[in-house]
Amino acid sequence: MAKDINSIFFDITPEIEELALKCETNNAIDKELYTKYEVKRGLRDLNGKGVLAGLTNISDVCATKIVDGVSVPCAGNLYYRGYNIKDLVSGFLEAKHFGFEEIAYLLLFGELPNQKELENFKDMIADRRMLPPNFVRDVIMKAPSRDMMNSITRSILQLYSYDDKADDTSIPNVLRQSLNLISQFPMLMVYSYLAYNYKMGEDLYIYAPKKELSMAENILMMLREDRQYTELEAKILDMALVLHMDHGGGNNSTFTTHVVTSSGTDTYSTIAAAMASLKGPKHGGANVKVTQMFEDMKTQLTDWQDDDQIRAYLEALLEKRAFDKRGLIYGMGHAIYSVSDPRAEIFKKFVKQLAYEKGHEAEYALYEKVEKMAPEIISERRKMYKGVNANVDFYSGLVYSILDLPPALYTPIFAAARIVGWSAHRLEELKNVDKIIRPAYKPLAPYRDYIKLDDR
Template sequence: MGNRENYAVFEVTPEIEAYAKLCEENNAIDKELYTRYEVKRGLRDLNGKGVLAGLTNISDVCAKKIIDGEEVPCEGNLYYRGYNIKDLVKGFLEADHFGFEETAYLLLFGELPGSSQLKAFEEVLAERRTLPPTFVRDVIMKAPSRDMMNSLSRSILNLYSYDSKADDTSIPNVLRQCLNLISQFPMLMLYGYHAYNYRRGEDLFIYAPSKELSTAENILMMLRENRTYSKLEARILDMALVLHMDHGGGNNSTFTTHVVTSSGTDTYSTMAAAMASLKGPKHGGANIKVTQMFEDMKNSLKDWTDKEAVENYLEDLLDKKAFDQKGLIYGMGHAVYSVSDPRAEIFKQFVKQLAAEKGYEKEYALYEMVEHMAPEVIARKRKIYKGVNANVDFYSGLVYGMLDLPASLYTPIFATARIVGWSAHRLEELKNVDKIIRPAYKPLTPYKAYIPMGDRG
């Protein structure tokens, strides 16, 4: 069969180029038509407000308040089941315990657990940190992918084959499946990562998770060959998981969860679809883009403290002259928040402390400069309808880098957290809605008479 990378169907041939040109010519739609027909592109209006497509009890993203009868932007807040994320994080940090398991209980079941409830739930998750016999050998170790999100999606879909009740969409069975996946996710992620590295010639080590450790601790333990980590590292990773766990029902991957669930399909297919959404660089993959952008910036600047040089680089980004020529400053701006992203604010409180301990003071200073400077540069160069601020992805990549997490795991770490939110939303959709989600698209092509083959020229 030859080398997979040289397999002929993976090449863009001249014939494919010609077909692609036809695709572009016959799929182009005049942008003005979207305005004429009042199409809410991205299911959002010009101010970033989403089209109301459903109801949820799970989480709320608040970025506006009513003053004198008008909506005005305000400091961003995120609520899980009505509890402010800032209060939740403060609570488990002051109590000196990990927050992932407690917050997962809250999102799935709608209330904060008592100490005995939390202990029992932690035991439920710990018992499910296992994979079917030979799964690692037969699935994960075979044809490992260089992309960990694809590796994870394949593993999730393969778990369907091991589940005798895979298609049962009753609430108890779906909850069982979701709890399994939440518990198994760190193993699927890290074993896939180690398998790919082994194929590249590195040493292979596969560690079983510990029932005594938290989710964050298990991730760090299974990732590192020496199994060691500091308390600070585990606490910050745990906090990152909590901050990424859910973000309203309208974010792309969670909306995907609702859409796919509404079709009546199984849990494994639903989660794989959500994974495909989260992988995108405009969604969960954004933190990798932020770190890549900063690496390019650091390599381009002689002096990281030169404000004029940093400003010029940011302008070059927007003018499509720097980095990936996409015209974007990654990590800046959000579909909902216009004043502040509460997750970024919480992250930032710990970034400076971690930077000092890890010797990243220069990098932190550069990030902070860009955070303050970018909104001004964007306002000068772009017509914007709402404020621009640093989002959670702006600092998360820096934090993961300081935790010595490989870049290929940045988005899977996000998914490890967000699968809790997806699970909660899948259960909510199954409980409350029995209609398949099917929005409308306006056709623009006029009807045509069929042309016989002999008359087509």
């Protein structure tokens, strides 16, 4: 009798279990060898400092300062093209305009725009907010995925087929492609989400973006059936987009952009690779994990204000007895920052305002308690090489939750911002480096003589 096709593709059979055990056994490497050969795991040393792999003008993540000739941890700062992110945010808030378009211009072109340049850039972005004819029907509506990052990535790869100059890696052409993708991303994101909901039995509504609206406003308008949003909601989503736009050349998805670009491949493949990286729960997917962790925590606590209960839950997390049993407190700690994450600091000021306006005071208070207690509990139970602090994911998930954004779009919203940084870094790589990235791996397997099949 023929095997059921579903069982062939999707069942983990005893045979696969046996082969998987062989995979694990033959792929295991003694951890002491990483120390012996001075391998920088994660391309970082024990203090979290990254291996120098490139140069960039685009952004800088600063977490240390020199005191008496010694590098010591300090409050974190993030710079876009040399401008402190705190000053940039204060600037567009004081001017009472949305920041996404202004800061995207800065990252792509290296200078803050004047009024005329900004208006021209806004028009350029707005004019490109369109998808090829029938793209929604032929691509997005076909086989929608429960994971929006996968759906969006598929759509980006499909856009290659609609571009007559898809493989042209000249700077003008890659800039054209980058501007298109930045402008199209909100539609790819929102329409993918609506298509999956339609598959699951919900009503389908597809709204076209409006030229006069900002990126943040269009996302909220297209996502909501009544097309309504408040000024505060749009302002905070816009700020989230700015804070997530770039984070140095060494973060996983941006480094992926550099690596894939160095191979000479096309823009669509490059951005798809960056998307695959960002999806990971240790990278862009962390904000979803934070909210899931807190939802589990709230079901376990009888009193959200009880410090002893909160401590017990956090200890259970670290001891792999709670939530996903991974031993992690999501949203705490960062590869670079050890004292503070400036993005989290900026976010926190506005999260509190949003939480109180939306009636989420108790939830915000719980987040504050965890933010205060987690570093102490982690340091008690883990060998620490640097400090631990709340990162941007810690509060971004709460913001999106209060904004009533679907969890399926938390990471895509991150990507809608970071695609600007990816584009800037791709252009920088193409301009300056004509050498494929290829680090070294030390081989450990001993050489062996071939054994004929009959003799094995």
